Amino acid sequence: MSTPEISPDTPSVPLLAVESLSVGYTDARGDARTPVTPVVHGVSFTIRAGEVVALVGESGSGKSTIAQSVIGLLPETGRITAGSIRLNGTDIAGWPQARLDPLRGAVISLVPQDLGHALNPVRTIGAQIAEVFRLHGWRDRRAVREQVLSLLDRVGLPDPALRYRQYPHELSGGMRQRVLIAMAVALRPALIIADEPTSALDVTVQKRVLDLLDDLRREAGTAVLFVTHDLGIAADRADRVVVLQGGQVQEQGDVRQVLTAPAHAYTARLLADAPAFHGPRPSRPARLYADADVVVDGLVQEFSQRSGWAPFSRTQPFRAVDGVSFRVARGTTHALVGESGSGKTTTIRTLLGFTRPTAGTVQVNGLDLATLRHDQVPALRRSIQLVYQNPYGSLDPRQTIAEIVGEPLRNFDPVPKPERLRQVAALIERVGLPQAVLSRPPRALSGGQRQRVAIARALILKPQVVVLDEAVSALDVTVQAQILSLLDELQRDLGLTYVFVSHDLAVVRQIADTVSVLQGGRVVEDGPVEQVFHAPASAYTRDLLAAIPGRARQAA
């Protein structure tokens, strides 16, 4: 993007120089006597003023630990065991917290990852942005308020005076991310640490937020340390990349050079796994004319919504899905694509029989959901199963993997215990997990392994239709690629029909045959995936496609 601007007065000293940094974690609450488990080993890199450097790697690669060390906010158990962190030539690695406080927010600031809880839920947006000024010596309340209002305007939030009074839960994820950016740029720091700042956002919102961050840093000449697992984002936004694996630097250099001619096998694998750099799946047109397992016709779903402080609340109807129609042929994958609020989750809740349609017809495997009787529910559950988005929340932490996978059998198909265990063990093997996991609790498994467990649980009743709700969105690109290929394999072998819900068109292209693009509860475009990709008919689909990270760089 931009060429690095090196401030003329300090040509030789980089803004940030991390030298041979090693970081480890102790077991207990930072007890000095317990041994340190190292996670970062001798990492060195530099950032010059105004430069954007991306730290790229899978989870567990140590990238977030490095970012936390730079801003001095390692968890209590974290220890810098060797090396230095030089800010404008001064080593701040050993500084006590009280000495770092004046630096944080003013010289180094942070745009954090978790949008749900990154803002204090009980204080107003205005108060939280104003806090940055108050912490760094601004006393004039009126001047602070003016600064905050102009910042809210600058980060593109309409009606700043209203936002000032609102609480975080009244804002969307994208708006909250803008508020976090406003706090990070408020005092025009020299370095912003952006720790996976958009991982939880829809692609279109992600693009707008990253564009904003780009604009603001270019205006102020701010350097950015970008932490991400997505090489597509690194390709679009960074001047240089540092590729990390297992706490060590595998490769670093100019972004163009690293991405076009990766010197290291690990970088090449990351590149191959990134959905943005992936081709489509081979098309299977013959299958599309098979019988339909799922038929949705003119589905309307309304909710009554309450708003206002409990004593004053009013009820008003809210139409979440407004005339959605699609059909999914046996053995194929249909994707529902759209941003949050587009009605995709509501649609699948209806498919799964959790809510009755307000109007329209929905059929799953021949069962009509509008008139479904109570005694038909078991038949529906056997026909359609769900793999949920978050593999951390969807598995009962107190059950073992064998209990989790076997539970649907106990509920719907009571077979003798040995038979049940045999089926569970076979399925665990089928989804590519070792038998040893059967006796373990979910916390002993990685995110990708947990999602395999969730898939096994969905398949144990031998359903015809599986709904995959953002099933790979929470996973690293590498793991994501593995899960997608497992799903593909299972579909081929078992003849499954998938309904795949996602906000990411790049992923959809890898797995789906047909797609419906939803916006505001309506279908704005549908058809075979390749057609929607290459000849998008609606402006909204074109926006979605343009927002896929890495495409700009790939096209150039």
Added chain:
Amino acid sequence: MIRFLLRRFGQAFVVLWAAFTATFLLLQALPGDAILIKFQSPELGLSPEQIAELRTLYGADSPLWQQYGATLSGFLQGNFGYSLHRGVPVADSLGQALPVTAGLTVLSVIAAVALALLLAAVSALTPLRWLRSALLSVPSLFISIPVFWLGIALIQIFSFRLKLIPVIGAGPWESLILPVATLAVPISAPLAQVLIRSLDAVQTQPFVAVARAKGASRRWVLWRHVLRNAVPPVLALGGVLFGELLAGAVVTETVFGLNGLGRLTEQAVNFQDAAVLQAVVVLAAAGFVTVNLLVDLITPLLDPRLALHRSSLSAGGPA
């Protein structure tokens, strides 16, 4: 707003009515009654016939539903009946006892909250590991101390050994110090325990790290970000603890010889003074209902999400 309050007040009255009825039936089910206890003693030399006459006089022989109706309508008009044992209207006894107990409990709650806050704040901020783990064990210690034992121990130490507070003839404030301490300690324990846990849980939230990244110190973050998020569970517990507080007050007043509601209750139980017990139970239930109503109204002010996020997804039934 009006509808919400009406609904909540309606619920409160149902609870009070249920408490009233349950108490009434339980007191009736007890063998013997206040008339027997008061007039049966041989010195009075009353014949069984005379006692039966007294029973008619007091209305104790009328059918149950008639007694129930008369008592209920009396309560609704603010007439709590007549204490057989003391020979005065129940309202007079309550009027004398209530201020003593109110003073004791209010001061104890203030002391308990202060003690819990102190324990939680020090354990959250101290860099000393041993101090923190020592403070963490204080609530379990406090909660396992029986109120009667603590009261007696405090009198032994401060009045008899150190002679700091006179046992007899102390001023109105002086005489409250030890009872308040006795009652505050067991109440503060669960408050401190929940507050410490709640603070720890909030400390791990990402917005705490964000506030630190803005340049805020640990203390700033604790007071301005963490505390308000940590208070709602403690407040909810406070509503439930009101019952503990009343139970503790009965024991404390008995140990320290304070003529409050606790003493009144204790004597009423001894003499099966049904009218007094009926009034005390309804009064306690009223206090309980009021405290919990206040908690429900205050919590949304502390956490705006509770005020707004009551949207209910009620379309269709489960298929």
